[in-house]
Amino acid sequence: MIRIASSDLDLLKDFCLAAGDVTPVPVASAEIGQRLADADLFLLNDEEAMRVVETPSEARPTLITVAQEKADSPLSFKGGLVDDLLLLPLRKLDVERILRAHGQAQALRAMEETSKAVPALVEKLQQDIQMAQKIQRRLIREKFPAIGGLNIKSKYxxxxxxxxxxxxxxxxxxxxxxxxxxxxxxxxxxxxNFIGSLMQFSVHVSQDDLSNPSQIVSALYGKLREEMKEKDRFNVFYGILSRKTYQLRYVECGSVFAALKNTEGKVTFAAKGENPPLTKENGTVPATVEIALEPGDRLLVASDGWAESIGQPSATLLENFLKAPFDAQDLMNEMAFHLRRGVVKHFELNDAEEEDFPMPPQDCSVLLFDLAKNVLRLAR
Known part of the structure:
Protein backbone atom coordinates (compact mmCIF):
# COMPACT_ATOMS: atom_id res chain seq x y z
CA MET A 1 0.00 0.00 0.00
CA ILE A 2 1.38 3.41 -1.00
CA ARG A 3 2.12 5.82 1.86
CA ILE A 4 1.16 9.44 1.10
CA ALA A 5 2.64 12.23 3.25
CA SER A 6 1.86 15.94 3.53
CA SER A 7 1.91 18.77 6.04
CA ASP A 8 -1.44 20.00 4.65
CA LEU A 9 -3.91 17.76 6.47
CA ASP A 10 -6.94 18.81 4.42
CA LEU A 11 -5.08 18.16 1.16
CA LEU A 12 -3.84 14.82 2.50
CA LYS A 13 -7.38 13.79 3.42
CA ASP A 14 -8.83 14.76 0.02
CA PHE A 15 -5.98 13.11 -1.91
CA CYS A 16 -6.26 9.82 -0.01
CA LEU A 17 -10.04 9.84 -0.43
CA ALA A 18 -9.67 10.23 -4.20
CA ALA A 19 -6.82 7.70 -4.39
CA GLY A 20 -8.60 4.95 -2.49
CA ASP A 21 -6.30 2.22 -1.15
CA VAL A 22 -3.43 4.33 0.27
CA THR A 23 -2.07 5.16 3.73
CA PRO A 24 -2.00 8.83 4.90
CA VAL A 25 1.12 9.98 6.76
CA PRO A 26 0.74 13.44 8.39
CA VAL A 27 4.04 15.28 8.86
CA ALA A 28 4.98 18.67 10.24
CA SER A 29 6.39 21.03 7.61
CA ALA A 30 9.64 21.55 9.52
CA GLU A 31 10.24 17.79 9.82
CA ILE A 32 9.79 16.79 6.17
CA GLY A 33 13.53 16.66 5.43
CA GLN A 34 14.07 14.21 8.30
CA ARG A 35 11.05 12.02 7.51
CA LEU A 36 11.49 11.27 3.81
CA ALA A 37 11.87 7.58 4.58
CA ASP A 38 8.43 7.47 6.25
CA ALA A 39 6.40 7.68 3.02
CA ASP A 40 6.51 6.74 -0.66
CA LEU A 41 5.05 9.99 -2.03
CA PHE A 42 5.17 13.51 -0.60
CA LEU A 43 2.75 16.35 -1.44
CA LEU A 44 4.72 19.59 -0.88
CA ASN A 45 4.27 23.30 -1.30
CA ASP A 46 6.98 25.08 -3.26
CA GLU A 47 8.89 26.22 -0.18
CA GLU A 48 8.96 22.69 1.28
CA ALA A 49 10.07 21.24 -2.05
CA MET A 50 13.00 23.66 -2.32
CA ARG A 51 14.16 22.60 1.16
CA VAL A 52 14.30 18.85 0.48
CA VAL A 53 15.77 18.72 -3.03
CA GLU A 54 19.29 18.43 -1.63
CA THR A 55 18.52 14.87 -0.54
CA PRO A 56 20.25 12.27 -2.79
CA SER A 57 17.78 11.11 -5.45
CA GLU A 58 18.25 7.39 -4.74
CA ALA A 59 17.12 7.95 -1.14
CA ARG A 60 14.18 10.18 -2.05
CA PRO A 61 10.52 9.24 -2.34
CA THR A 62 8.40 10.68 -5.15
CA LEU A 63 8.13 14.48 -4.64
CA ILE A 64 5.07 16.34 -5.90
CA THR A 65 4.78 20.13 -5.73
CA VAL A 66 1.22 21.34 -5.12
CA ALA A 67 0.06 24.75 -6.42
CA GLN A 68 -3.13 26.62 -7.25
CA GLU A 69 -4.17 26.28 -10.86
CA LYS A 70 -3.99 30.02 -11.62
CA ALA A 71 -0.77 30.69 -9.67
CA ASP A 72 2.67 31.11 -11.25
CA SER A 73 4.58 27.93 -12.00
CA PRO A 74 6.47 26.86 -8.81
CA LEU A 75 10.26 27.25 -8.87
CA SER A 76 10.79 23.65 -7.76
CA PHE A 77 8.80 22.40 -10.75
CA LYS A 78 10.28 24.85 -13.26
CA GLY A 79 13.77 23.85 -12.15
CA GLY A 80 13.05 20.13 -12.55
CA LEU A 81 13.72 19.53 -8.86
CA VAL A 82 10.55 17.52 -8.21
CA ASP A 83 8.89 14.62 -9.99
CA ASP A 84 5.55 16.22 -10.89
CA LEU A 85 3.10 19.09 -10.34
CA LEU A 86 -0.38 18.75 -8.83
CA LEU A 87 -2.80 21.63 -9.41
CA LEU A 88 -5.60 22.67 -7.08
CA PRO A 89 -8.53 22.39 -6.85
CA LEU A 90 -7.92 18.65 -6.70
CA ARG A 91 -9.32 16.43 -9.46
CA LYS A 92 -9.58 12.65 -9.29
CA LEU A 93 -8.06 12.31 -12.77
CA ASP A 94 -4.93 14.16 -11.62
CA VAL A 95 -4.67 11.93 -8.55
CA GLU A 96 -4.79 8.82 -10.74
CA ARG A 97 -2.16 10.32 -13.07
CA ILE A 98 0.16 11.09 -10.14
CA LEU A 99 -0.18 7.57 -8.72
CA ARG A 100 0.44 5.95 -12.11
CA ALA A 101 3.54 8.08 -12.67
CA HIS A 102 4.74 7.14 -9.17
CA GLY A 103 4.35 3.44 -9.96
CA GLN A 104 6.31 3.81 -13.19
CA ALA A 105 9.05 5.77 -11.41
CA GLN A 106 9.35 3.10 -8.71
CA ALA A 107 9.61 0.38 -11.33
CA LEU A 108 12.34 2.33 -13.12
CA ARG A 109 14.29 2.80 -9.89
CA ALA A 110 14.01 -0.91 -9.14
CA MET A 111 15.38 -1.69 -12.60
CA GLU A 112 18.26 0.71 -12.04
CA GLU A 113 19.11 -0.93 -8.71
CA THR A 114 18.94 -4.37 -10.31
CA SER A 115 21.20 -3.29 -13.17
CA LYS A 116 23.75 -1.99 -10.65
CA ALA A 117 23.82 -5.41 -9.00
CA VAL A 118 24.22 -7.37 -12.25
CA PRO A 119 28.03 -6.96 -12.62
CA ALA A 120 28.57 -8.21 -9.05
CA LEU A 121 26.21 -11.14 -9.63
CA VAL A 122 27.96 -12.05 -12.87
CA GLU A 123 31.35 -11.91 -11.16
CA LYS A 124 30.06 -14.12 -8.32
CA LEU A 125 28.63 -16.60 -10.83
CA GLN A 126 31.92 -16.72 -12.70
CA GLN A 127 33.77 -17.38 -9.45
CA ASP A 128 31.34 -20.20 -8.56
CA ILE A 129 31.72 -21.75 -12.01
CA GLN A 130 35.50 -21.53 -11.81
CA MET A 131 35.43 -23.22 -8.40
CA ALA A 132 33.18 -26.00 -9.70
CA GLN A 133 35.47 -26.39 -12.69
CA LYS A 134 38.54 -26.73 -10.45
CA ILE A 135 36.82 -29.33 -8.26
CA GLN A 136 35.61 -31.33 -11.25
CA ARG A 137 39.04 -31.24 -12.88
CA ARG A 138 40.67 -32.47 -9.70
CA LEU A 139 38.34 -35.48 -9.70
CA ILE A 140 39.03 -36.34 -13.34
CA ARG A 141 42.46 -37.65 -14.29
CA GLU A 142 44.15 -35.71 -17.07
CA LYS A 143 46.19 -38.60 -18.48
CA PHE A 144 45.99 -42.37 -18.47
CA PRO A 145 48.99 -44.62 -19.04
CA ALA A 146 48.82 -47.31 -21.71
CA ILE A 147 47.50 -50.62 -20.40
CA GLY A 148 49.13 -53.45 -22.31
CA GLY A 149 48.44 -52.78 -25.97
CA LEU A 150 45.68 -50.29 -25.20
CA ASN A 151 46.66 -46.63 -25.66
CA ILE A 152 44.34 -44.09 -24.04
CA LYS A 153 43.65 -40.41 -24.68
CA SER A 154 41.07 -38.30 -22.87
CA LYS A 155 39.79 -34.75 -22.63
CA TYR A 156 37.31 -32.91 -20.44
CA ASN A 193 27.28 -39.21 -4.63
CA PHE A 194 28.10 -41.35 -7.66
CA ILE A 195 31.86 -40.79 -7.40
CA GLY A 196 31.78 -41.63 -3.70
CA SER A 197 29.75 -44.80 -4.29
CA LEU A 198 31.99 -45.83 -7.17
CA MET A 199 35.17 -45.53 -5.10
CA GLN A 200 33.68 -47.64 -2.33
CA PHE A 201 32.24 -50.22 -4.70
CA SER A 202 35.13 -50.83 -7.11
CA VAL A 203 37.33 -52.55 -4.55
CA HIS A 204 34.57 -55.03 -3.68
CA VAL A 205 33.76 -56.29 -7.19
CA SER A 206 33.70 -60.10 -7.32
CA GLN A 207 34.90 -62.30 -10.17
CA ASP A 208 31.29 -62.97 -11.14
CA ASP A 209 30.59 -59.24 -11.37
CA LEU A 210 33.35 -58.83 -13.97
CA SER A 211 31.21 -60.65 -16.51
CA ASN A 212 28.14 -58.57 -15.80
CA PRO A 213 28.53 -54.75 -15.83
CA SER A 214 24.74 -54.43 -15.71
CA GLN A 215 24.79 -56.00 -12.26
CA ILE A 216 27.45 -53.53 -11.10
CA VAL A 217 25.52 -50.50 -12.40
CA SER A 218 22.33 -51.83 -10.80
CA ALA A 219 24.09 -52.03 -7.44
CA LEU A 220 25.52 -48.51 -7.83
CA TYR A 221 22.13 -47.18 -8.86
CA GLY A 222 20.56 -48.77 -5.78
CA LYS A 223 22.84 -46.64 -3.59
CA LEU A 224 22.31 -43.50 -5.68
CA ARG A 225 18.55 -43.82 -5.75
CA GLU A 226 18.29 -43.30 -2.00
CA GLU A 227 19.58 -39.71 -2.39
CA MET A 228 18.22 -38.85 -5.84
CA LYS A 229 15.75 -36.00 -6.31
CA GLU A 230 12.77 -36.02 -8.66
CA LYS A 231 14.56 -33.99 -11.35
CA ASP A 232 17.85 -35.90 -11.22
CA ARG A 233 18.99 -37.68 -14.38
CA PHE A 234 21.92 -40.09 -14.43
CA ASN A 235 23.58 -41.22 -17.67
CA VAL A 236 26.38 -43.77 -17.66
CA PHE A 237 28.54 -46.01 -19.82
CA TYR A 238 30.21 -48.78 -17.81
CA GLY A 239 32.41 -51.30 -19.58
CA ILE A 240 34.78 -54.08 -18.55
CA LEU A 241 37.48 -55.06 -21.04
CA SER A 242 39.30 -58.39 -20.82
CA ARG A 243 43.04 -57.93 -21.34
CA LYS A 244 43.30 -61.51 -22.56
CA THR A 245 40.56 -61.65 -25.19
CA TYR A 246 39.80 -57.91 -25.60
CA GLN A 247 36.11 -58.68 -25.26
CA LEU A 248 34.29 -55.59 -24.01
CA ARG A 249 31.21 -56.17 -21.90
CA TYR A 250 29.29 -52.99 -21.20
CA VAL A 251 26.01 -51.38 -20.22
CA GLU A 252 24.77 -47.91 -21.18
CA CYS A 253 21.96 -45.81 -19.72
CA GLY A 254 20.84 -42.43 -21.05
CA SER A 255 22.67 -40.00 -23.31
CA VAL A 256 26.12 -41.54 -23.60
CA PHE A 257 27.79 -42.54 -26.84
CA ALA A 258 30.34 -45.16 -27.86
CA ALA A 259 31.52 -45.97 -31.38
CA LEU A 260 34.07 -48.41 -32.77
CA LYS A 261 36.15 -48.01 -35.96
CA ASN A 262 37.91 -51.02 -37.46
CA THR A 263 41.07 -51.06 -39.57
CA GLU A 264 38.99 -50.74 -42.75
CA GLY A 265 37.47 -47.47 -41.53
CA LYS A 266 33.99 -48.84 -40.84
CA VAL A 267 32.25 -47.22 -37.86
CA THR A 268 29.68 -49.06 -35.74
CA PHE A 269 27.93 -47.73 -32.64
CA ALA A 270 28.00 -49.58 -29.35
CA ALA A 271 25.94 -46.87 -27.61
CA LYS A 272 23.85 -44.24 -29.34
CA GLY A 273 22.15 -42.51 -26.41
CA GLU A 274 18.86 -44.31 -27.04
CA ASN A 275 18.26 -45.87 -23.62
CA PRO A 276 16.47 -43.76 -20.98
CA PRO A 277 18.53 -42.24 -18.15
CA LEU A 278 18.28 -43.52 -14.60
CA THR A 279 15.98 -41.43 -12.41
CA LYS A 280 14.39 -41.72 -9.00
CA GLU A 281 11.32 -43.28 -10.66
CA ASN A 282 12.93 -45.29 -13.47
CA GLY A 283 15.25 -48.02 -12.24
CA THR A 284 15.60 -50.16 -15.37
CA VAL A 285 19.24 -50.97 -16.12
CA PRO A 286 19.61 -52.67 -19.54
CA ALA A 287 21.24 -56.06 -19.96
CA THR A 288 24.98 -56.36 -20.55
CA VAL A 289 26.11 -56.20 -24.19
CA GLU A 290 29.34 -57.71 -25.53
CA ILE A 291 31.54 -56.69 -28.47
CA ALA A 292 35.04 -57.71 -29.56
CA LEU A 293 37.93 -55.33 -30.13
CA GLU A 294 40.27 -56.38 -32.91
CA PRO A 295 43.93 -55.32 -33.23
CA GLY A 296 44.06 -51.83 -34.76
CA ASP A 297 40.52 -50.90 -33.66
CA ARG A 298 39.70 -47.48 -32.24
CA LEU A 299 36.97 -46.98 -29.60
CA LEU A 300 35.55 -43.56 -28.75
CA VAL A 301 33.29 -42.94 -25.73
CA ALA A 302 31.73 -39.50 -25.21
CA SER A 303 29.12 -37.58 -23.22
CA ASP A 304 26.20 -35.76 -24.86
CA GLY A 305 27.42 -32.17 -24.38
CA TRP A 306 28.84 -32.15 -27.90
CA ALA A 307 25.45 -31.88 -29.60
CA GLU A 308 24.38 -28.68 -27.82
CA SER A 309 27.83 -27.12 -28.07
CA ILE A 310 28.44 -27.74 -31.77
CA GLY A 311 24.85 -27.85 -32.99
CA GLN A 312 24.85 -31.31 -34.58
CA PRO A 313 23.59 -34.71 -33.35
CA SER A 314 26.20 -36.38 -31.15
CA ALA A 315 26.17 -39.63 -33.15
CA THR A 316 26.87 -37.79 -36.41
CA LEU A 317 29.67 -35.75 -34.85
CA LEU A 318 31.40 -38.74 -33.31
CA GLU A 319 31.16 -40.77 -36.50
CA ASN A 320 32.74 -37.92 -38.47
CA PHE A 321 35.51 -37.57 -35.89
CA LEU A 322 36.27 -41.29 -36.01
CA LYS A 323 36.39 -41.36 -39.81
CA ALA A 324 38.96 -38.55 -39.89
CA PRO A 325 42.49 -39.85 -40.71
CA PHE A 326 44.17 -38.54 -37.54
CA ASP A 327 46.37 -40.11 -34.92
CA ALA A 328 45.03 -39.99 -31.36
CA GLN A 329 46.51 -36.61 -30.35
CA ASP A 330 45.59 -34.92 -33.62
CA LEU A 331 42.04 -36.20 -33.22
CA MET A 332 41.86 -34.66 -29.74
CA ASN A 333 43.06 -31.37 -31.21
CA GLU A 334 40.51 -31.58 -34.02
CA MET A 335 37.69 -32.15 -31.55
CA ALA A 336 38.88 -29.19 -29.45
CA PHE A 337 38.95 -26.98 -32.56
CA HIS A 338 35.38 -27.88 -33.54
CA LEU A 339 34.16 -27.49 -29.97
CA ARG A 340 35.64 -24.01 -29.63
CA ARG A 341 34.17 -22.96 -32.97
CA GLY A 342 30.77 -24.35 -31.96
CA VAL A 343 30.77 -22.57 -28.59
CA VAL A 344 31.76 -19.26 -30.19
CA LYS A 345 28.86 -19.62 -32.62
CA HIS A 346 26.42 -20.80 -29.93
CA PHE A 347 27.04 -17.77 -27.69
CA GLU A 348 27.72 -15.36 -30.59
CA LEU A 349 31.18 -14.54 -29.26
CA ASN A 350 34.03 -12.73 -30.98
CA ASP A 351 36.58 -15.51 -31.44
CA ALA A 352 39.44 -13.04 -31.81
CA GLU A 353 38.71 -11.62 -28.33
CA GLU A 354 38.49 -14.99 -26.57
CA GLU A 355 41.97 -15.68 -25.21
CA ASP A 356 40.89 -18.61 -23.02
CA PHE A 357 38.86 -21.58 -24.21
CA PRO A 358 35.20 -20.47 -23.85
CA MET A 359 33.08 -22.71 -21.64
CA PRO A 360 30.54 -24.85 -23.54
CA PRO A 361 26.86 -24.91 -22.50
CA GLN A 362 27.42 -28.22 -20.70
CA ASP A 363 30.30 -30.57 -19.94
CA CYS A 364 31.96 -32.27 -22.91
CA SER A 365 34.04 -35.40 -22.30
CA VAL A 366 35.74 -37.95 -24.52
CA LEU A 367 37.73 -41.16 -24.01
CA LEU A 368 39.70 -42.53 -26.96
CA PHE A 369 41.17 -46.05 -27.03
CA ASP A 370 43.54 -47.37 -29.68
CA LEU A 371 44.28 -51.09 -29.62
CA ALA A 372 47.75 -51.76 -31.04
CA LYS A 373 47.87 -53.64 -34.34
CA ASN A 374 50.46 -56.09 -33.03
CA VAL A 375 48.65 -56.93 -29.80
CA LEU A 376 48.38 -60.62 -28.92
CA ARG A 377 44.89 -61.76 -28.14
CA LEU A 378 43.91 -65.11 -26.69
CA ALA A 379 41.15 -67.11 -28.31
CA ARG A 380 37.70 -66.41 -26.91
Missing part, protein backbone atom coordinates in the same frame (compact mmCIF):
# COMPACT_ATOMS: atom_id res chain seq x y z
CA UNK A 157 35.79 -29.45 -20.94
CA UNK A 158 33.81 -28.03 -18.03
CA UNK A 159 30.43 -26.57 -19.04
CA UNK A 160 28.08 -23.93 -17.66
CA UNK A 161 25.16 -26.14 -16.66
CA UNK A 162 24.86 -27.65 -13.20
CA UNK A 163 25.90 -31.26 -12.79
CA UNK A 164 28.87 -32.70 -14.54
CA UNK A 165 30.71 -35.46 -16.35
CA UNK A 166 33.04 -37.96 -14.78
CA UNK A 167 35.21 -40.59 -16.40
CA UNK A 168 37.89 -43.05 -15.42
CA UNK A 169 39.89 -45.97 -16.79
CA UNK A 170 41.23 -48.37 -14.18
CA UNK A 171 42.57 -51.87 -13.67
CA UNK A 172 40.73 -54.31 -11.44
CA UNK A 173 42.72 -56.09 -8.71
CA UNK A 174 43.05 -59.25 -10.84
CA UNK A 175 45.11 -57.24 -13.40
CA UNK A 176 43.23 -59.06 -16.16
CA UNK A 177 40.34 -56.64 -16.59
CA UNK A 178 40.11 -52.92 -17.31
CA UNK A 179 37.18 -50.79 -16.21
CA UNK A 180 35.90 -47.99 -18.46
CA UNK A 181 33.37 -45.55 -17.08
CA UNK A 182 31.88 -42.28 -18.31
CA UNK A 183 28.94 -40.68 -16.51
CA UNK A 184 26.87 -37.53 -16.95
CA UNK A 185 24.90 -36.31 -13.92
CA UNK A 186 22.23 -33.60 -13.95
CA UNK A 187 23.28 -32.13 -10.58
CA UNK A 188 26.47 -31.63 -8.59
CA UNK A 189 25.01 -33.57 -5.67
CA UNK A 190 24.25 -36.59 -7.84
CA UNK A 191 27.72 -36.48 -9.40
CA UNK A 192 29.38 -36.33 -5.98
Missing amino acids: WCGLKAGGDYFDVFEFPDKEHVGIILSDSSSYGLST
